[in-house]
Amino acid sequence: MAEIVLDGITHRYGETAALRDVTLTWDDGGAYALLGPSGCGKSTMLDIISGLLEPSEGRVRFDGIDVTATPAVQRNVAQVFQFPVLYDSMTVEQNLMFPLRNRGLARDAARARAAEIAELLEIDHLAAQKAKGLSADAKQLVSLGRALVRTDVAAILFDEPLTVIDPQKKWGIRQVLKRVHGELGHTLVYVTHDQTEALTFADEVVVMTEGEVVQKGTPEALFERPAHRFVGNFIGSPGMNFLAVGLEGSSVLIEGVPWLHVPGSVAEAHAIAAGGDGRRELDDLCVGVRPEFVRCASQARPDWPSGVVRRRNDLGTAVLSVVDTPAGTVVAKTATAEADVGERCWVGFDPDRLVLFARGRAVDGVTPIAAAAAGGGR
Numbered sequence: 001m002a003e004i005v006l007d008g009i010t011h012r013y014g015e016t017a018a019l020r021d022v023t024l025t026w027d028d029g030g031a032y033a034l035l036g037p038s039g040c041g042k043s044t045m046l047d048i049i050s051g052l053l054e055p056s057e058g059r060v061r062f063d064g065i066d067v068t069a070t071p072a073v074q075r076n077v078a079q080v081f082q083f084p085v086l087y088d089s090m091t092v093e094q095n096l097m098f099p100l101r102n103r104g105l106a107r108d109a110a111r112a113r114a115a116e117i118a119e120l121l122e123i124d125h126l127a128a129q130k131a132k133g134l135s136a137d138a139k140q141l142v143s144l145g146r147a148l149v150r151t152d153v154a155a156i157l158f159d160e161p162l163t164v165i166d167p168q169k170k171w172g173i174r175q176v177l178k179r180v181h182g183e184l185g186h187t188l189v190y191v192t193h194d195q196t197e198a199l200t201f202a203d204e205v206v207v208m209t210e211g212e213v214v215q216k217g218t219p220e221a222l223f224e225r226p227a228h229r230f231v232g233n234f235i236g237s238p239g240m241n242f243l244a245v246g247l248e249g250s251s252v253l254i255e256g257v258p259w260l261h262v263p264g265s266v267a268e269a270h271a272i273a274a275g276g277d278g279r280r281e282l283d284d285l286c287v288g289v290r291p292e293f294v295r296c297a298s299q300a301r302p303d304w305p306s307g308v309v310r311r312r313n314d315l316g317t318a319v320l321s322v323v324d325t326p327a328g329t330v331v332a333k334t335a336t337a338e339a340d341v342g343e344r345c346w347v348g349f350d351p352d353r354l355v356l357f358a359r360g361r362a363v364d365g366v367t368p369i370a371a372a373a374a375g376g377g378r
Contacts, residue, residue: 002062002154002187003028004049004229009312011044013112018044019055020211026155026189030065037234041211042191046157049189051075067154070211078147078156082163084139085170088132089302091202092123092332095131103150110195117149120180137165139214141173155187162197174201195235199223207231223290224353229360232288237321240288242357247285252356254287255305255327259351268324284359284365291333293353296321297337297346305330309339323347 004026009018019041043056047053048060051072060068067075071169078099086095097116101107118124126134131142140161147156150274162170178201181188192198199219206216207230214228215221227233232240252260261279297304308323319337323330323345330347339367341344351368 003064004155004157004187004189005059005061005064005312006045006048007059008062009045009048009055009060009063009274009373010058011041011048011053018092018211019048022058022213024213024216025204028186029185029187031178031188031201031203032190033198033205034189034199035193035195035205035207036208037193039209043102043159045208046079046159046189046191047110050077050079050157063353076152076154078145078150078153080144080158080161081154082160082165084133084143086139089130091128091130092134092142093127095142096149099146099150106213113149113151114145114173117145120144120148120149120183121176127363137169137173137337141176144173144177148184148186153186155189158190160187160192161190162192162194163209170197173198195237199235207234209234212269218250225362226288226355227362229286229288229357231357232357236290238291238331238333240290241294241328241330242286242288243325244331245285245287245327245356252285252287252366254349255325258369259349260287260354260356260362261367261369262356284357286357288355289353291320291331293350294330294332294334295330295348296323296338298343298344299350301346303349304348306344306346309341309345310342312337321345 006024007021009019009022010017021179022045034045036042044053048055050324051067053068059066062075087098090098093111093114096117097110100110115124118127121144123138123145124140126138131139134142144161154336162173165173174197190201204216204218205222207214207222208232215226215231222231226235226240232250243254246256250262250264251258252262301326303330305325305327307323307330309321310321310324313320318333318335321332321334321337322330326345354368356363
């Protein structure tokens with residue numbers, strides 16, 4: 001295993017930058033997910049780590065050693081791709097043994113290690129079967145096993161490994177991977193565009209968009225305290241609500257009611273000079289709030305924004321209400337429906353759960369003002 005450091009990595013395909021000045025550290029023995037939409041640079045980053053690509057700019061270090069120009073075969077990295085890479089004419093046991101035998105390990109030692117990994121992946125009952133006759137999910141488990149069987153790897157890289165797996169079986173395979181990671185302690189980097197896969201697999205998730213890393217954090221941090229509007233929108237189903245705000249002194253107002261307090265320096269930094277009426281125009285300020293932290297009321301709450309329910313979806317375990325308000329469209333995820341489609345309702349927020357964004361990035365030093373929620377009658 002190894003600590004992997006990317007230092008100022010930029011990579012271009014012609015004039016197009018796939019990665020832009022990425023600096024990132026993957027700790028030895030950590031389980032990471034690289035999450036983002038198609039085309040954001042995830043696979044390019046994985047290929048740079050493995051040595052399949054040399055970056056246009058920047059350095060790659062394994063345990064402090066510069067490997068930027070080191071060929072893939074010398075980096076001691078195992079990689080699992082979207083589609084299983086197996087020898088169809090070999091048995092499962094032979095496929096698992098192959099990477100070890102290819103490196104000169106004695107047959108008995110290779111067979112013992114293959115049996116250990118097969119048991120961990122719960123495919124030991126398939127040991128004598130030819131790979132050609134296996135189901136797609138069993139083939140991918142064997143492909144995973146071929147990466148896990150080596151004890152000398154610096155890291156194991158997974159490039160959307162569950163693409164071909166039946167959705168009903170993906171959860172089980174992710175749990176197997178987590179259990180195997182806990183027992184073997186490899187450094188794992190898992191690339192996916194599926195937030196469920198990322199959040200249920202990794203200890204830390206790296207979120208990317210347009211070739212940039214916008215946040216690295218635990219699944220809880222990404223959900224509760226997104227550092228970038230993209231993270232707030234991309235993580236969660238549905239994503240975060242974004243509402244227009246006003247700024248009065250150091251108070252952030254939603255529909256004229258103060259909900260957040262910001263330090264004076266922050267307020268000044270994000271306000272433009274006063275206009276003729278004394279009001280200051282705002283430079284791309286908004287607040288974000290998760291649908292889970294929105295409350296609805298069918299009776300008037302004086303300090304809560306009001307709107308009309310445009311749509312409602314019953315999820316069985318919760319109700320999604322889409323409410324049009326002057327501050328913007330608000331999606332509320334509540335236990336029960338407070339108003340029918342076409343009816344007026346009032347929406348309130350937990351001020352501790354509001355995130356202030358300026359120019360797309362979360363603003364530090366913001367504190368909640370509880371008066372708005374309390375005055376609205378919780």
